[in-house]
Amino acid sequence: xxxxxKALLVLENFIAGKFVPCSSYIDSYNPSTGEVYCRVPDxxxxxxxxxxxxxxxxxxxxxxxxPLERSQVLNKLADLIEHDLEAFAQAESKDQGxxxxxARTVDIPRAVYNFRFFASSILHHMTECTQMATVGxxxxxxxxxVGVAGLISPWNLPLYLLTWKIAPAIACxxxxxxxxxxxxxxxxxxxxxLLEKAGLPHGVVNVVFGMGAKAGEALVCHPxxxxxxxxxxxxxxxxxxEKSAPHCKRLSLELGGKNPAIVFDDxxxxxxxxxxxxxxxxxxxxxxxxxxxxFVQRGIYSEFLKKxxxxxxxxxxxxxxxxxxxxxxxxxxxxxxxxRSYVKKAQAEGAHVLCGEGVDSLALPLGNQRGYFxxxxxxxxVKDDSCCMQEEIFGPVTCVVAFxxxxxxxxxxxxxxxxxxxxxWSSNVGRVHRVAQKLQAGLVWTNCWLIRDLNLPFGGMxxxxxxxxxGKDSYEFFTEVKTVTIKH
Ligand code: ADP
Numbered sequence: 001x002x003x004x005x006k007a008l009l010v011l012e013n014f015i016a017g018k019f020v021p022c023s024s025y026i027d028s029y030n031p032s033t034g035e036v037y038c039r040v041p042d043x044x045x046x047x048x049x050x051x052x053x054x055x056x057x058x059x060x061x062x063x064x065x066x067p068l069e070r071s072q073v074l075n076k077l078a079d080l081i082e083h084d085l086e087a088f089a090q091a092e093s094k095d096q097g098x099x100x101x102x103a104r105t106v107d108i109p110r111a112v113y114n115f116r117f118f119a120s121s122i123l124h125h126m127t128e129c130t131q132m133a134t135v136g137x138x139x140x141x142x143x144x145x146v147g148v149a150g151l152i153s154p155w156n157l158p159l160y161l162l163t164w165k166i167a168p169a170i171a172c173x174x175x176x177x178x179x180x181x182x183x184x185x186x187x188x189x190x191x192x193x194l195l196e197k198a199g200l201p202h203g204v205v206n207v208v209f210g211m212g213a214k215a216g217e218a219l220v221c222h223p224x225x226x227x228x229x230x231x232x233x234x235x236x237x238x239x240x241x242e243k244s245a246p247h248c249k250r251l252s253l254e255l256g257g258k259n260p261a262i263v264f265d266d267x268x269x270x271x272x273x274x275x276x277x278x279x280x281x282x283x284x285x286x287x288x289x290x291x292x293x294x295f296v297q298r299g300i301y302s303e304f305l306k307k308x309x310x311x312x313x314x315x316x317x318x319x320x321x322x323x324x325x326x327x328x329x330x331x332x333x334x335x336x337x338x339x340r341s342y343v344k345k346a347q348a349e350g351a352h353v354l355c356g357e358g359v360d361s362l363a364l365p366l367g368n369q370r371g372y373f374x375x376x377x378x379x380x381x382v383k384d385d386s387c388c389m390q391e392e393i394f395g396p397v398t399c400v401v402a403f404x405x406x407x408x409x410x411x412x413x414x415x416x417x418x419x420x421x422x423x424x425w426s427s428n429v430g431r432v433h434r435v436a437q438k439l440q441a442g443l444v445w446t447n448c449w450l451i452r453d454l455n456l457p458f459g460g461m462x463x464x465x466x467x468x469x470x471g472k473d474s475y476e477f478f479t480e481v482k483t484v485t486i487k488h
Contacts, residue, residue: 017202058203
């Protein structure tokens with residue numbers, strides 16, 4: 001609307017070490033007020049071309065540095081972000097709608113840790129060597145950076161997921177063109193201001209802001225970008241796969257989930273309930289690893305449901321900048337409407353909405369009444385083939401259903417197109433291992449959630465993705481391997 005006379009924050013692309021304005025801009029909203037507060041470059045082919053050119057020019061210098069030299073730059077960058085942690089957290093909360101508490105304790109610390117982790121990890125990789133004494137040969141492998149990496153990231157964990165790609169890409173000696181989500185571009189822009197001070201040569205990291213279909217697609221289609229790392233929706237991944245096929249690009253795709261939690265009757269509910277509330281509603285349910293189908297064994301079903309709903313009702317929804325708030329705003333008006341529509345569909349199918357949307361009333365502070373808020377919502381009596389049990393909702397909505405046997409629950413848990421994460425709750429060690437082996441998921445957490453060792457693979461099966469990222473996996477993805485044979 002025309003009513004916004006307040007000075008808007010205007011972002012610029014970061015190309016070859018310089019901030020450059022763009023000829024057109026996109027409005028960016030503050031999800032907790034519904035106001036436009038920022039303008040994001042609406043980049044296209046031309047801007048992507050300039051960024052790829054800069055990245056290509058920087059490649060010879062950056063790729064010839066030793067791992068130790070690159071490691072020092074990453075560590076310096078980590079220190080600089082950490083020094084400004086509060087400013088980054090405030091910006092992430094305002095731009096994304098997430099609570100300041102989540103941004104302070106999860107998003108920004110993890111962005112810092114991403115750089116520290118890969119700064120260390122890059123120093124410890126070994127290549128292989130084998131001998132064939134009978135034919136007088138030794139074989140060894142060498143690994144080299146691939147070139148200009150195209151990195152496309154989503155809006156739910158903006159700086160966290162962007163740095164999860166930038167850190168390994170540049171640690172391995174690649175140069176980068178990154179395209180953050182058009183809805184959450186501010187913290188990426190803030191990070192660009194620190195790159196020179198960290199000692200990063202110009203052109204190693206370039207950031208173009210803009211829409212997926214325009215800026216993102218220009219990057220995917222660029223012939224000099226041999227590799228794309230993407231986190232986002234399955235639908236967009238299909239489009240990226242098609243567009244990159246003529247170039248035979250290397251792809252890493254981290255996509256959606258429809259993650260089950262399986263609660264056996266011997267589970268420790270004092271641990272399971274608070275953790276499953278977090279796994280369902282943390283970051284407004286806008287994490288690909290969030291639980292959205294809770295299977296509870298019949299004997300404890302009523303007890304679980306009663307306690308779970310009582311606790312869900314205690315989650316405070318409101319101004320994300322208020323440190324006592326547990327649930328912030330959803331990313332956009334359209335997304336809020338989409339999430340709400342799932343609750344309506346469930347009701348129309350005869351499911352019971354036990355708390356939240358359409359059941360309880362939501363009182364918002366004066367300044368937030370036009371924000372995109374929603375109460376944590378628990379749905380029961382929902383059928384396995386209902387869209388609420390099949391499709392990724394990506395909001396604070398979770399379904400609770402009963403099961404009888406281990407065999408049955410494994411089959412039902414696997415009965416979706418996705419395969420990202422699962423949690424299993426039981427005090428029977430044998431059962432925990434048995435079930436973990438049979439679940440179709442790239443990550444299985446038992447008696448916990450979201451605890452990660454970045455050395456180990458992250459990624460999904462089925463429609464949840466292709467490829468894995470993590471210490472060794474990221475190293476392999478962001479480098480090209482060669483086998484050399486020497487006869488003596
Ligand atoms: P969501 O549906 O959750 O918004 P998307 O997959 O649309 O997730 O978005 C994830 C990232 O992919 C964003 O940075 C977005 O701009 C980008 N994107 C969307 N469409 C395309 C496309 N056709 N090509 C390349 N990137 C895209």
